[in-house]
Amino acid sequence: MSTLPLLKVNDVSKFYGSRIGCRNVSFELYAGEVLAIVGESGSGKTTLLSCLSTRLMPTSGIVEYHMRDGQYRDLARMGESERRFLMRTDWGFVHQNPADGLRMTVSAGANVGERLMAVGDRHYGNIRATASDWLERVEIGVDRIDDQPRAFSGGMRQRLQIARNLVTSPRLVFMDEPTGGLDVSVQARLLDLVRGLVHDLGLAAVIVTHDLAVARLLSHRMMVMKDGAVIEQGLTDRVLDDPREPYTQLLVSSILQV
Amino acid sequence: MNDLATYNFAYLDEQTKRMIRRAILKAIAIPGYQVPFASREMPMPYGWGTGGVQVTASILGPEDVLKVIDQGADDTTNAVSIRAFFQKVANVAVTTRTKEATIIQTRHRIPEEKLSEGQTLVYQVPIPEPLRFLEPRETETRKMHALEEYGLMHVKLYEDIARNGHIATTYAYPVKVEGRYVMDPSPTPKFDNPKMHMSEALQLFGAGREKRIYAVPPYTDVVSLDFDDHPFEIQSFDKPCALCGAEDVYLDEVILDDKGGRMFVCSDTDHCEDRRACGHAGHMLARKEAAE
Numbered sequence: 308m309s310t311l312p313l314l315k316v317n318d319v320s321k322f323y324g325s326r327i328g329c330r331n332v333s334f335e336l337y338a339g340e341v342l343a344i345v346g347e348s349g350s351g352k353t354t355l356l357s358c359l360s361t362r363l364m365p366t367s368g369i370v371e372y373h374m375r376d377g378q379y380r381d382l383a384r385m386g387e388s389e390r391r392f393l394m395r396t397d398w399g400f401v402h403q404n405p406a407d408g409l410r411m412t413v414s415a416g417a418n419v420g421e422r423l424m425a426v427g428d429r430h431y432g433n434i435r436a437t438a439s440d441w442l443e444r445v446e447i448g449v450d451r452i453d454d455q456p457r458a459f460s461g462g463m464r465q466r467l468q469i470a471r472n473l474v475t476s477p478r479l480v481f482m483d484e485p486t487g488g489l490d491v492s493v494q495a496r497l498l499d500l501v502r503g504l505v506h507d508l509g510l511a512a513v514i515v516t517h518d519l520a521v522a523r524l525l526s527h528r529m530m531v532m533k534d535g536a537v538i539e540q541g542l543t544d545r546v547l548d549d550p551r552e553p554y555t556q557l558l559v560s561s562i563l564q565v
Numbered sequence: 566m567n568d569l570a571t572y573n574f575a576y577l578d579e580q581t582k583r584m585i586r587r588a589i590l591k592a593i594a595i596p597g598y599q600v601p602f603a604s605r606e607m608p609m610p611y612g613w614g615t616g617g618v619q620v621t622a623s624i625l626g627p628e629d630v631l632k633v634i635d636q637g638a639d640d641t642t643n644a645v646s647i648r649a650f651f652q653k654v655a656n657v658a659v660t661t662r663t664k665e666a667t668i669i670q671t672r673h674r675i676p677e678e679k680l681s682e683g684q685t686l687v688y689q690v691p692i693p694e695p696l697r698f699l700e701p702r703e704t705e706t707r708k709m710h711a712l713e714e715y716g717l718m719h720v721k722l723y724e725d726i727a728r729n730g731h732i733a734t735t736y737a738y739p740v741k742v743e744g745r746y747v748m749d750p751s752p753t754p755k756f757d758n759p760k761m762h763m764s765e766a767l768q769l770f771g772a773g774r775e776k777r778i779y780a781v782p783p784y785t786d787v788v789s790l791d792f793d794d795h796p797f798e799i800q801s802f803d804k805p806c807a808l809c810g811a812e813d814v815y816l817d818e819v820i821l822d823d824k825g826g827r828m829f830v831c832s833d834t835d836h837c838e839d840r841r842a843c844g845h846a847g848h849m850l851a852r853k854e855a856a857e
Contacts, residue, residue, distance in 0.1 A: 388712045410699070410720070417723045424723065425716025431726055431792040453727050 313338050313511050319368030321354050327535040328354035339509045343526035351535040352515040360481045361390055395422050399472030399480035403487045405464035409456045415467055416452040422475045441470040462493035482514045486521055498524050519562055523547055531555050575622040575655040581605055585623040592780035597746030599693050604776040615773030617689035621670045630658045632666035637674035637832035661835050675757040677814050677836040680766035688751040690772040695739045695749040715747045718790055726795055741788045756799045756815045761787040806831045807849035809840035
């Protein structure tokens with residue numbers, strides 16, 4: 308296992324005109340590590356995630372990624388072709404709304420197989436076998452392989468989206484509110500699944516969530532954001548059990564105890 | 566010259582022809598690449614071959630011999646009216662014989678007879694973008710062409726196999742041109758795809774409504790996309806042509822009566838007539854003559 312960080316984020320800021328998206332964020336992410344970014348709506352979580360995943364260009368600051376060849380590359384300076392290739396091979400992006408990340412008009416099997424075909428797999432039998440295998444791993448019946456995601460429930464769609472992203476064995480996955488819009492029992496199953504996959508595959512993940520329970524279950528480390536800035540970061544258990552900043556204390560104390 | 570207003574030779578004005586020729590030259594220089602052009606209003610509705618007519622008008626010279634086919638036939642409405650149009654506005658010689666033509670404008674077929682050097686085939690194209698049905702955004706499809714991201718094309722073929730057990734796309738079957746651009750060969754049956762490969766004739770594609778021109782220069786690699794375990798195959802027919810007995814040609818089904826009677830005949834009428842003139846006869850032709 309390499310001891311060099313997978314992702315190096317240095318002083319990243321994003322301004323929308325005079326409005327602040329996020330500012331002066333720095334951190335490092337290591338292979339196999341799960342980082343949760345929490346905070347209330349409008350605190351800059353999603354903007355930060357977009358800057359990290361090259362969906363947005365930061366106004367200032369550098370995001371560097373440790374490529375498979377061992378080199379660090381500044382994502383902003385990478386060519387578009389290379390960046391898109393990276394995004395569909397070594398990375399994954401799980402959207403809050405599965406319809407944004409799936410092709411709703413093609414079958415589940417083709418959704419999972421798309422990345423394989425994009426990197427040059429031209430054997431139908433192999434693609435289908437891999438797709439079946441992944442559907443099983445995310446607990447979708449193999450008999451549903453030819454159904455379109457339109458016919459799937461919200462939880463199944465989200466699991467399909469995860470399978471679609473993981474099929475090329477990425478090293479880094481970004482997740483934007485992966486459990487948003489799902490009811491609690493489905494959330495619990497999904498979290499269980501994601502935790503298992505992250506552990507088995509040694510994935511690094513950056514998870515944006517406003518749900519502290521999700522952060523507690525999935526992440527090793529967490530960052531708390533407010534008004535575009537990171538106000539507290541540390542090991543998840545430490546931050547949740549012993550919050551130091553007044554805002555974090557408020558956030559933790561506002562979890563509903565049942 | 567008389568004083569009456571007249572059309573310019575071949576209908577389009579010279580500036581428009583110049584603009585279209587520039588697009589054609591660019592298209593030939595980058596095989597399979599869709600070149601945008603300022604498509605003009607033509608005296609016919611979109612979908613009737615406005616793109617093909619503009620390309621033909623731009624390359625037509627007084628010495629050319631024009632053939633126009635629609636679904637392989639020289640005598641269908643679209644073919645007849647476009648042929649009459651160019652007779653009127655360019656006064657060029659027209660023919661139905663593939664061999665004699667220098668320019669062949671076509672809708673949905675490539676002639677059965679092998680084309681030779683010096684001939685130009687002009688296709689009428691309704692939707693030039695092969696990725697359109699999977700990716701509706703033009704900005705995105707252009708980017709995918711630019712970055713050579715063609716995985717999506719195979720997603721379509723995958724869907725075909727998953728639903729039907731084989732690649733069920735029978736027309737507008739996507740091809741890769743010169744190892745680079747994925748191209749829609751217009752709605753020709755996939756039966757004609759192999760004829761595009763290393764063709765001696767120049768192939769030009771005009772899409773009037775979508776305002777795109779693309780081309781396959783002579784002697785260019787044209788490969789139909791497929792899977793290793795589901796290779797590309799052309800249609801095959803059980804019987805030969807009922808009139809001329811030709812095998813290995815594309816056949817049309819013709820309903821004969823309301824009792825289930827039907828016959829299969831060459832879709833390329835010129836090819837069929839040619840063969841009959843040479844003495845070939847299918848089983849229906851023999852019967853017809855016997856009845857007479």
